[in-house]
Amino acid sequence: MNQLEVYLFVALVMFCLGLLGVLQHRSLIAMLISVELMLNAASINFMAFNRFLTPEPAVGQIVTLFIIGTAAAEAAVGLSIILAVFRRYQSIDVEKARELKG
Amino acid sequence: MESLLELIKPLPEIIKPEWVAQAAFYFIVGVTLAGAIFAVFLRQIVHNILGLIVALFGVAGLFVYLNSEFLALMQILIYIGAVCIAIVFAIMLSDPMYKKPPQRRLPQVLLSVLLSLLILGVFLSVITRTPLKAAAERSNDWSVSTIGSLLLTRYALVFELISLVLVVAIIGAIVIAGEGRKQRSAK
Numbered sequence: 594m595n596q597l598e599v600y601l602f603v604a605l606v607m608f609c610l611g612l613l614g615v616l617q618h619r620s621l622i623a624m625l626i627s628v629e630l631m632l633n634a635a636s637i638n639f640m641a642f643n644r645f646l647t648p649e650p651a652v653g654q655i656v657t658l659f660i661i662g663t664a665a666a667e668a669a670v671g672l673s674i675i676l677a678v679f680r681r682y683q684s685i686d687v688e689k690a691r692e693l694k695g
Numbered sequence: 696m697e698s699l700l701e702l703i704k705p706l707p708e709i710i711k712p713e714w715v716a717q718a719a720f721y722f723i724v725g726v727t728l729a730g731a732i733f734a735v736f737l738r739q740i741v742h743n744i745l746g747l748i749v750a751l752f753g754v755a756g757l758f759v760y761l762n763s764e765f766l767a768l769m770q771i772l773i774y775i776g777a778v779c780i781a782i783v784f785a786i787m788l789s790d791p792m793y794k795k796p797p798q799r800r801l802p803q804v805l806l807s808v809l810l811s812l813l814i815l816g817v818f819l820s821v822i823t824r825t826p827l828k829a830a831a832e833r834s835n836d837w838s839v840s841t842i843g844s845l846l847l848t849r850y851a852l853v854f855e856l857i858s859l860v861l862v863v864a865i866i867g868a869i870v871i872a873g874e875g876r877k878q879r880s881a882k
Contacts, residue, residue, distance in 0.1 A: 600757065601822050603724055607731050607750070609815045614735040616807030617799060622740050622785050626747045629778065630731055633754050644761040648830040651841045654763050655850055658842075661773050662857045666864035668778045672785050673868035679788045 600641035608634035621678065621685045625671045629664060636660045720760055727753025740789050744782055751775050765839045 607630055614627025636657040643653020675685055682689050730753055733746025751774045758767040846854050 605818050609811045610731045610735045613807055613811040617804050623743050626734055626743050640761045646829050648833050650837050651845050654766055654842055657766055666861050668781055669864050669868045673872040675785055676872045685788050
């Protein structure tokens with residue numbers, strides 16, 4: 594239970610699942626969900642290193658708080674971009690928003 | 696951790712409390728990974744967001760095991776209470792559930808699976824090969840008051856920057872979402 598490697602492995606699997614979701618989904622909301630998974634994997638890593646390795650156990654918690662704050666900002670901006678894309682294309686499918694492809 | 700172990704003391708002698716804690720830990724890990732898998736592989740967005748919520752609850756449980764109840768609470772409050780609910784609002788923009796979800800292109804899916812497996816392998820070898828050593832001297836001060844005083848002394852600048860980022864994000868969100876409305880009314 595108290596093994597750093599277990600936490601690192603869980604975080605790695607979560608990160609790769611998030612990456613897979615970002616790459617293969619066509620809906621913008623599903624991509625946003627996958628990005629949240631990747632951010633959470635990063636914060637698990639910070640917390641695990643904080644618990645097992647660092648000299649000061651408060652620093653990793655502070656970094657994780659910053660990650661949570663940044664993720665909230667990212668969700669706000671991402672959702673408003675989704676709203677703008679929907680207004681313009683009447684859909685949130687990324688395949689339909691291809692005006693620049695030529 | 697100790698308080699968790701005390702909670703389950705009245706169990707019979709045969710079942711050791713450490714085993715129960717261990718089983719609960721692996722259960723939480725399983726819940727987290729299952730939620731992540733639901734969030735990525737299911738086709739309906741409603742199911743994806745439910746999977747994300749399950750995964751975030753699992754991560755909050757992992758934070759409890761990592762000695763930080765405060766961050767577990769923050770995780771549930773901010774991620775599940777705010778971010779997930781905001782995403783749920785945006786689900787109204789997606790196609791209705793009775794419509795078939797769009798077909799994925801096979802080469803794209805294969806490429807992304809390959810890339811993810813590649814990154815999984817690379818990082819797995821990094822994790823197994825790196826010798827991870829704890830710092831020589833470690834304080835065991837996990838308290839919220841230490842976090843607060845560090846935030847207001849050593850990390851004060853970063854703290855202010857985060858609030859600036861949040862303000863800019865809110866203003867940017869309003870501008871982006873308002874722009875489309877103007878375009879539409881101009882038509």
